[in-house]
Each structure stands twice: as C-alpha cells, then as structure tokens.
Amino acid sequence: MRIVFAGTPAFAAQALQAVLQAGHQVVAVYTQPDRPAGRGQQLMASSVKQVALAHGLPVEQPLNFKEASTLARLAAYEAKLMIVAAYGLILPPAVLDTPPYGCVNIHASLLPRWRGAAPIQRAIEAGDTETGICIMHMEAGLDTGPVYCHAVTPISPRDNAQTLHDKLSRQGAELVVQFLAQRAQLKAVAQSPQGVSYANKILKSESLIKFGHAESLTRAIQALTPSPGAVVNWSKNDRLLRVKLLDAQFEPASSSAGPNAPAGTIIKIDQAVHLACEQGCIQIAQLHSAGGKVQSAQQWCATQQAQVGDRFLPLIAP
Numbered sequence: 238m239r240i241v242f243a244g245t246p247a248f249a250a251q252a253l254q255a256v257l258q259a260g261h262q263v264v265a266v267y268t269q270p271d272r273p274a275g276r277g278q279q280l281m282a283s284s285v286k287q288v289a290l291a292h293g294l295p296v297e298q299p300l301n302f303k304e305a306s307t308l309a310r311l312a313a314y315e316a317k318l319m320i321v322a323a324y325g326l327i328l329p330p331a332v333l334d335t336p337p338y339g340c341v342n343i344h345a346s347l348l349p350r351w352r353g354a355a356p357i358q359r360a361i362e363a364g365d366t367e368t369g370i371c372i373m374h375m376e377a378g379l380d381t382g383p384v385y386c387h388a389v390t391p392i393s394p395r396d397n398a399q400t401l402h403d404k405l406s407r408q409g410a411e412l413v414v415q416f417l418a419q420r421a422q423l424k425a426v427a428q429s430p431q432g433v434s435y436a437n438k439i440l441k442s443e444s445l446i447k448f449g450h451a452e453s454l455t456r457a458i459q460a461l462t463p464s465p466g467a468v469v470n471w472s473k474n475d476r477l478l479r480v481k482l483l484d485a486q487f488e489p490a491s492s493s494a495g496p497n498a499p500a501g502t503i504i505k506i507d508q509a510v511h512l513a514c515e516q517g518c519i520q521i522a523q524l525h526s527a528g529g530k531v532q533s534a535q536q537w538c539a540t541q542q543a544q545v546g547d548r549f550l551p552l553i554a555p
Contacts, residue, residue: 238417241316241336242285243267248406249322250284252343255410256320257292261417265295265314269325302332311335320413321375333375340375341416343409345402347387348373349428351436352380357405358398359436362460364453367391368401370409372416374425379435383425388412397462397484444468444481447551448500451487451517458485458519466525469501469549473541479552483531484522501549510534512549 240261242253245268257263266289274281282290289296295314299307312335319336321328322343333340346356347369353359360368369389376382388408392401416423444465446457458467466481488511498504498513505511509520524537532540 238262238318238338239264239314239316241265241267241311241314241319242289242322243319243324243326243328243340244285244322245269245283245325246323247284248345248402248409249324249343250288251406251410252320252322252413253285253288255414256417257288259414259417263292263294264316265297265311267297267299267311267324270298270300299326301326302329308332308335322409322413328375330377333377338420341385341413342373342375342380342382343413344371344373344380345369345405345409346436347371347389348380348384349430349433351434353436354438356436357401358439358460359434360392361396361398361401362456364456365392368405370405370412372412381428383427385420385423385425386412386416395486397459399463439465441465445552446482448512448514448549451490451514451519454514455485455487455519458482458521463531468552470552471526471541471543471549473543473547478541479527480549481525482521482549483525486520486522488518488520490517499548501551503543503545503547503549506534506538506543506545508534510538510543 240263242256242263244253266285268283268285271280271282273279286296302308308331311332316336318338319340321340328340346360348371351359367389369387371387372385373380374382374385390404390408444461444467446454446467446469448454461467462483466483468479468481471478471480500514502513503510504513504518509522512519512521522534523531524534525531
C-alpha cells in the first residue's frame, strides 16, 4: 500500500523509521519547513526530514495546504493512506479526503482525554497515573475522530516530559506498525463523549513558576522539563541570575526539614537541592543557569556557592 507520512519532531521520526523497517511503501514525506535552531540560528532540518533523506524519500515542506497546486502535488503521489504524527499543521478537509483510506493520527494520549497540542505535558501536570497512544482516524474536529486501537503506559512519579515522550515515541512506533498489519480487520470506534479534556499548548508564561503547593509544583516542573523549563531568580552577592529548575521530586511535609522556612528557601543540599514550599518541599536534581549548561545539583551549588538558607525567588513577568 502506498503511504504518505506527515510529521516533524523526534516523536514522529521514530514512527517513520518503524514503518520503513516494517517494509511499507512510503512514497513521500511531509514535514515542517527547516527552522533556525541553536545559538547560531542556522536552518535545521526536522527529525522526520533527516530520516526521510537517509532513506532517499521525496520530502515536501509546504507552509500550508491553501494552494491548489499543493493539493494536486499530494494527490499525484497516489497514496492510499496518510499517517500523521505531530506534524504541526492543521490538515483541511481537502487533504483528509485525498487518500482513499483517509488519514490516521498517532496521538499521545488515551482519547478523549487530552485532545490537542501538549498531551504529554498536560498529563504529567494533572497528576495522571497513566496515558498512552491512540491510532485515530482523522476528521475535521480537533482529535475527535474514531479510534482504531490504543496502548496504555503508566506515568511514573519520576517521569518528566522528556522521559514520558521517549516511552510514548517507542509505543507509537510499535502501535502504528501493528495497525498497518491489522488494518483490514480493525474498526474505528467513536470516542466517548465523557471525559473529554484539552491539552492546550504550553505557553512561555507558564515557565514563570511560583513556590506554591509542593506536590502540584513538582508536577508543573516535571511537565516543563526539559523545555521550556521552570524559571526562577537566584540572588547571590548582589548578582541576580535567571535559573531553570529541572527534574523535580516531591517530598512530603512529614519528611522535609525546615517546614517553616520561606517558600523557595534552600533547606538541604545533597544529591539534590531541597527547597521549602507549601505542604512539603521539592527536590531539584538539575539546574540550568542562563548562559550556562545544565548541571547536577551538586555542581550547580558549588559553582554558585549556594548554601542552606539561600533563597530562590519567582521571576516577575515584564
């Protein structure tokens, strides 16, 4: 069966690689245009494009599908099915109707929970104990289509957005290959109208955290790790430094030292930096100072001469 694949980041690249390794005929790959990246802001090909080029596949990078010529080019590939994974473009009905078997999406949640752009981060932030992958038949609504199959994965208290992303990337690659092998026998089942929730895009303003309830703050930091990161201010020797707190762990009030310390205060330093919060404290395993590199808690404390009693402060938005 002739397949067109549409996707952009590493999550999608792993699925494309699996589809190719399974021997399916991918006739073209659609991905986002090259974007500036890194300190040099040089144009960088997407992860999906890199896989496609390595396999000698045609690559299409339209800005949108508004032009008739773009739709005609898609139709010319004569694909029977389009597989979509984190593409980054909304596909209009004209695209969804082009392949005879339609378009299917590899979605990183257990639909109808967490429809939308950031299902991995929102699941962690909400304290969900499990998530998964759905292979969904695409329609005009936002992730509203019927589901062919799904797989469940637990969310560990130590998971952050990166570790959960990696688990779901592997699971998505495996499930889409299973779907292609069993497609003729699978029937898409309509999503339940109950339990619908939306995973809104992560905004930069959400990275400006406040030291509130320890458990919810831990989940927020994990959802923001590694990017965009939870940003705070560090003041030492009349110097103000912007710092990202990465990889947090919740410590209940009963086991935390210095429960009466002001929020954001360092109450202990060992393999992690322990910070006072409401109803417990948080342990931070990694920190990233502006202009520097990610460091372990011990490395960062040594570099910044951090001591028990020092305090992080919320960063006030301009």
